[in-house]
């Protein structure tokens with residue numbers, strides 16, 4: 001294992017919405033520079049809250065980090081406003097409202113380039129996005145609202161890249177997409193890691209596909225991290241196989257915790 005300090009470290013982070021609803025508690029995780037880290041968990045587990053806490057967007061939902069620290073390259077960025085976090089080098093591809101549907105692809109990208117950039121810089125940056133996603137170049141005059149599901153995700157990722165991040169947070173890009181498209185998007189993520197040297201924290205429902213490209217993973221349940229490990233460890237873990245990878249006849253409606261408790265009770269009493 002590497003001993004260098006992580007690029008991103010969450011230390012026992014707690015987030016409370018509207019001063020009363022505790023969404024995550026004691027969440028600690030590390031993302032090493034250059035890694036792809038996958039973040040797994042069922043609906044409502046706290047994945048989006050965690051990514052929005054890192055990127056500063058929870059503030060817009062009247063939610064705040066009330067305990068713990070969010071260290072980016074050693075600096076505590078908890079409760080910073082989103083623009084300041086973005087300037088520091090972190091971009092979020094959000095779960096919802098990723099693109100402006102009534103604007104063209106080109107105007108979406110233009111809107112994402114920092115206001116201070118010169119004409120030449122804007123062009124160079126947008127051309128880089130088109131190099132990565134040739135399908136966006138083909139569709140640049142189309143309204144974003146008419147893009148296919150996969151193209152929308154590409155536009156959302158492309159827009160995030162225009163903030164020139166070093167850490168990219170990606171929230172559920174595969175929702176509602178066919179597995180083939182999910183694989184294509186994950187291939188793009190791997191390419192971005194390799195060509196731009198990006199570090200990526202990825203929330204993904206397609207656990208088996210995501211684990212396939214991940215260096216490390218965390219499982220969150222009811223606002224708490226319940227398991228973490230390398231791709232090999234998580235992929236080989238019986239509970240993960242049963243509950244997230246749909247193997248071994250597990251009941252997908254049961255929570256990870258229930259599966260574990262069931263196992264324990266079988267072991268102790270069965």
Ligand SMILES: Nc1ncnc2c1ncn2[C@@H]1O[C@H](COP(=O)(O)OP(=O)(O)O)[C@@H](O)[C@H]1O
Nearest residue numbers: 017021023042043044045046047048049050061
């Ligand atoms: N805007 C909000 N106001 C109040 N509670 C919220 C809000 N957004 C999320 N939550 C709560 O935070 C918890 C975690 O939600 P979320 O982070 O969206 O989970 P996930 O992304 O894993 O599905 C849930 O219990 C949810 O009800």
Ligand SMILES: [Mg+2]
Nearest residue numbers: 047048049095
């Ligand atoms: Mg979510």
